[in-house]
Amino acid sequence: MDNLAELIKKISERTNLSKEEIERKIEEKLVELSYLISKEGAAYIVAKELGIDLLEKKDRSLKIKNIIPGMSKVDIEGKILKISDVREFEREGGVGKVVSVLLGDETGTVRVVCWNSDISKLASLKEGDSVRITNAYSRTNIFGNVEVHLSENSSVEKIEKAIEVPENLAREGLGPKRKRLDKIKEGEFIEAKATIVSMLENRFYSCPECNSRVEKISDDFFCKDHGKVQPVENLIVSGYMDDGFGAVRYLAFRDVAEKILSMNPLGKELIFVGRVRKNRLYGNLEINIKDVFPLNIEEEIRKLCG
Numbered sequence: 001m002d003n004l005a006e007l008i009k010k011i012s013e014r015t016n017l018s019k020e021e022i023e024r025k026i027e028e029k030l031v032e033l034s035y036l037i038s039k040e041g042a043a044y045i046v047a048k049e050l051g052i053d054l055l056e057k058k059d060r061s062l063k064i065k066n067i068i069p070g071m072s073k074v075d076i077e078g079k080i081l082k083i084s085d086v087r088e089f090e091r092e093g094g095v096g097k098v099v100s101v102l103l104g105d106e107t108g109t110v111r112v113v114c115w116n117s118d119i120s121k122l123a124s125l126k127e128g129d130s131v132r133i134t135n136a137y138s139r140t141n142i143f144g145n146v147e148v149h150l151s152e153n154s155s156v157e158k159i160e161k162a163i164e165v166p167e168n169l170a171r172e173g174l175g176p177k178r179k180r181l182d183k184i185k186e187g188e189f190i191e192a193k194a195t196i197v198s199m200l201e202n203r204f205y206s207c208p209e210c211n212s213r214v215e216k217i218s219d220d221f222f223c224k225d226h227g228k229v230q231p232v233e234n235l236i237v238s239g240y241m242d243d244g245f246g247a248v249r250y251l252a253f254r255d256v257a258e259k260i261l262s263m264n265p266l267g268k269e270l271i272f273v274g275r276v277r278k279n280r281l282y283g284n285l286e287i288n289i290k291d292v293f294p295l296n297i298e299e300e301i302r303k304l305c306g
């Protein structure tokens with residue numbers, strides 16, 4: 001349940017009444033009902049008498065994280081985080097067109113897909129706009145993710161409403177950005193298609209309790225805080241990757257390092273996802289790899305098409 005201040009604000013927004021007038025009406029309602037209900041309860045009654053149904057409004061709004069595949073009527077509000085270029089493809093009887101929009105709200109992000117003549121519904125919209133989409137439907141794409149699709153019955157309307165998309169959700173939705181290695185910048189979360197040209201393996205041991213490095217004395221390992229411990233073995237791989245445009249130093253730790261090793265990567269072209277950071281000692285950029293994938297030709301073609 002909303003608190004009283006929020007309820008008063010909502011009533012005020014949807015009527016021409018000032019906060020003071022609404023508070024007075026709530027007080028009058030409490031007197032009328034001999035203080036048998038709470039102020040919040042009285043606010044709901046006042047709202048209802050003014051023709052506003054606060055409860056109904058609240059229940060109707062669908063949040064992005066609650067969209068599941070197969071919904072035949074999706075009505076959502078969100079902020080446009082990204083609009084793709086129009087992608088054209090061959091189809092029976094001519095050329096097809098598709099545009100996808102990344103839409104976010106405070107609960108998540110979803111890709112909204114729009115085909116052919118329905119693309120005109122997105123005209124004049126830009127990144128950062130808040131929109132209300134009505135009468136869309138949902139389905140899963142070939143990657144198993146839920147998407148919202150517009151149909152000829154759908155409408156898209158720009159609304160004046162500030163919608164906050166938490167930064168981590170927005171970043172997740174946008175995904176890593178494919179970059180050339182000669183164009184990377186500090187702090188970026190990127191994806192690169194590159195070949196590992198050199199690799200160094202390094203193992204060190206750490207304390208299972210506090211993760212700090214342990215010292216090996218004869219055959220035992222000692223943590224300065226936890227004494228003799230059974231250490232955790234950690235792997236680091238580092239070296240250079242090259243994508244034909246630039247060569248950049250990379251590092252990978254533990255599970256990611258193991259995954260890279262298991263792919264026997266030297267000389268292979270792979271897809272790397274990672275964070276660009278500045279080497280503290282030398283000041284040059286390097287990539288802290290977070291994940292690695294074999295090259296997927298279909299996915300590469302899809303990327304080339306936008």
Ligand SMILES: [Zn+2]
Nearest residue numbers: 207210223226
């Ligand atoms: Zn320790």
